[in-house]
Amino acid sequence: MSELEQRCAEAGLKMTGQRKIILQVLGDAQDHPSVEDVYDRAKAIDSSISIATVYRTLNLLDELDLVMKHEFQEGYSRYEVNWDHHHHLVDLETGEVIEFQNDELEALKEKIALDLGYDLIDHRLELYGKKIGSKKKK
Amino acid sequence: MSELEQRCAEAGLKMTGQRKIILQVLGDAQDHPSVEDVYDRAKAIDSSISIATVYRTLNLLDELDLVMKHEFQEGYSRYEVNWDHHHHLVDLETGEVIEFQNDELEALKEKIALDLGYDLIDHRLELYGKKIGSKKKK
DNA sequence: GTAGCTGCAAACTCTTTGCAACTCT
DNA sequence: AGAGTTGCAAAGAGTTTGCAGCTAC
Numbered sequence: 001m002s003e004l005e006q007r008c009a010e011a012g013l014k015m016t017g018q019r020k021i022i023l024q025v026l027g028d029a030q031d032h033p034s035v036e037d038v039y040d041r042a043k044a045i046d047s048s049i050s051i052a053t054v055y056r057t058l059n060l061l062d063e064l065d066l067v068m069k070h071e072f073q074e075g076y077s078r079y080e081v082n083w084d085h086h087h088h089l090v091d092l093e094t095g096e097v098i099e100f101q102n103d104e105l106e107a108l109k110e111k112i113a114l115d116l117g118y119d120l121i122d123h124r125l126e127l128y129g130k131k132i133g134s135k136k137k138k
Numbered sequence: 139m140s141e142l143e144q145r146c147a148e149a150g151l152k153m154t155g156q157r158k159i160i161l162q163v164l165g166d167a168q169d170h171p172s173v174e175d176v177y178d179r180a181k182a183i184d185s186s187i188s189i190a191t192v193y194r195t196l197n198l199l200d201e202l203d204l205v206m207k208h209e210f211q212e213g214y215s216r217y218e219v220n221w222d223h224h225h226h227l228v229d230l231e232t233g234e235v236i237e238f239q240n241d242e243l244e245a246l247k248e249k250i251a252l253d254l255g256y257d258l259i260d261h262r263l264e265l266y267g268k269k270i271g272s273k274k275k276k
Numbered sequence: 277g278t279a280g281c282t283g284c285a286a287a288c289t290c291t292t293t294g295c296a297a298c299t300c301t
Numbered sequence: 302a303g304a305g306t307t308g309c310a311a312a313g314a315g316t317t318t319g320c321a322g323c324t325a326c
Binding site (some may be wrong): 015055 | 280289290291292293299300
């Protein structure tokens with residue numbers, strides 16, 4: 001039983017075939033799949049799975065904090081397993097998503113919130129850039 | 139002629155009655171209005187204005203960088219005139235949006251992007267918190 | 277005069293939901 | 302057995318768009 005399955009079971013979720021497949025897809029993903037991506041990959045394993053189930057499951061996993069939901073200004077959501085805390089840099093030319101982590105930044109955002117009189121509950125930081133030396137004009 | 143109207147004219151936009159009203163609404167806003175908000179406020183001035191025009195105008199202004207479009211994890215967009223650069227802290231209890239600015243943060247994000255080999259084109263930073271001392275439990 | 281703009285309504289995209297059937301525990 | 306879960310199709314929310322008429326330049 002995978003760690004993800006275990007944590008779902010602990011949360012009282014029934015481990016149905018569909019959920020196992022979705023968890024497997026998420027656990028295996030090296031990228032930040034959209035709902036459609038997860039659906040397509042799950043269908044490749046069991047073609048009878050429905051997109052409603054994918055939506056429902058991803059929402060559940062998000063509530064359990066097993067998964068992070070991102071909205072990268074694309075008009076839809078992407079998901080990733082919440083293994084560790086990090087941020088994202090989106091390559092504006094390729095759509096590639098690069099993960100990074102920065103302690104200084106973590107400290108700074110806490111401090112900013114505190115200075116404003118707030119406990120920081122959540123945050124969102126995304127960088128959007130172009131590869132240096134990418135000479136493509138226009 | 140307001141500064142906003144002037145910049146629209148320079149961009150070659152026709153200054154129609156509807157656009158003047160929308161620009162006025164945006165210029166007067168002390169908050170971060172949603173499309174519906176802009177629509178409601180514009181209707182109060184000219185009740186014949188349509189929401190399609192509001193959407194089209196806001197998209198145009200966004201492309202011209204006269205306006206900033208935000209998506210604060212609410213499922214819809216909010217807008218504000220792009221007068222100065224700042225970030226937002228969203229009060230999770232009241233929905234209030236607090237603006238802040240931090241030079242250290244600006245420098246840090248440039249550095250992070252550079253270290254990853256990227257020119258920073260755009261970014262998004264939002265903090266979500268609860269007022270310290272707000273004792274509301276649950 | 278005409279390119280651009282508008283209101284209307286229909287269409288679109290992403291996401292959620294009601295329901296009857298099914299399945300994990 | 303029964304609460305929770307599923308697939309389906311329909312509905313919902315927010316946003317965009319085709320079109321015929323209108324308007325700023």
